[in-house]
Amino acid sequence: MKIDILGTDFESFSFSDEILSAIKAMGFENPTEIQDKTIPAILEGKDVLARADTGSGKTAAFVLPLLDNLSNQNVYSKIGRTQRFNATERVASNCVQIIVLVPTRELAIQVADVFSELAKNIQPTLKCLSVYGGVKINPQMQALRGGVDVLVSTPGRLLNLADQNAIKFNQVKALVIDEVDRLMKGDFQEEIERIGKLLPNKRQNLMFTATFPESITALVRNVMTAPEIINIDEFEDELEIEQRAITVNHHQKNDLLAYLIRENDWRQVLIFCSAKRTCDNLVKKLEKREIEAVAMHSNKEQSVRIAALKNFKAGKTHILVATDVASRGIDIDQLPCVINYDLPRSPNDYVHRVGRTGRAGEKGLVISLISHHEYQHFSVIEKRNSIQLEREEIVGFEVDAVAPPMPKKSPKVKKVKRTKKQKGSLKREQETTRKTIDHYDQKSNDVESLESTANAHIWGNLKKK
């Protein structure tokens, strides 16, 4: 990402001094390209559909103009710039002015933090709140009682709050859908449609994404009114993220991973697995090899998930092993390395995983460990994302020419009469077979999820067209 290629500055948007000082405190010198293109359109009140690469500053691209609109339009235009809005101008109880929908709880917290950070100098204070599932709803209901200016939520929890009459939508001015490709799909899509029906028809709609499947274009257009479509395309050679693919026998992945972590001096590593169980197992396997790691996935308690990410963001944890729950939107400052322990389900998720590193123009590295059963799926990922990576091997972990055989399920044994001694040795043999099968069942589960992935509906990539 080129942060300052346009040479424009934040002053050119006529933001209030409160906002300009908060931008400065964040250390932003110039707007990124997506910010430069979207901020004027949002300030004008247009609907916007924006696509730009991961880590290109999409959050501030909607946060800044929305905050400015909140503090200017509602306040100054009505009662004059010198007078400040009084109690009657504020959001009514249980009402909300801006709703931001995101796919994960951690992203809700992160986006609400960006709102709070950039709104910190605005007086009187704007109330920004994040709500999400996995925690008690009552404190969230209480927090909504006094009205909230900006509410960042996961779709499910927003509907729960609506069902409980904890939230009124009549003051909603804008709806933002971040990671819109994820939220316009599957169960989320139904929830978004239900939410859409609750909101006033007259509102500003803003949608942001890094990957944009054309299949949802029509859907998005149905929701939006004459949207301004902004697509920031980046040239391959501008990308600062190095991608590598290392082939390895499946049973040697743990040793290779430990070797790579030891050999390289990475400050932090984010490791992605496709299954929750694989994350937990991998943490144990790494610990056996005297490498400390923390797992994060949706089976963990919410407080544990939040703590895991917080510690990782703060640099207190060096290795985080996560499912794709951490692949969307999460912003980790200067994360040097992402490792795909196994491959993501969809080619688009590969892009999102890659996007956790190399943010805000930093350099980044992504390594995918691929074994025989993943070769074909990785080729699909490459094709869909218009990349072609050389297959590397690491000395000492060379891959077998043919996939090591997966053991078959235990064969049917004919009942034969055996002596006591024969029975004893058979029992021992069966025990060994059971252990091996458990071991491979686990792996074939992973294989299964990957194969279904390969067959799953694969999103196109607007960016690469």
Ligand code: ADP
């Ligand atoms: P995206 O949503 O596009 O993936 P984010 O909004 O999370 O990206 O921003 C990525 C990183 O870039 C964040 O750490 C953010 O603080 C930083 N950033 C955003 N805008 C700017 C800017 N104008 N100048 C410098 N850094 C920025």
Ligand code: MG
């Ligand atoms: Mg984002």
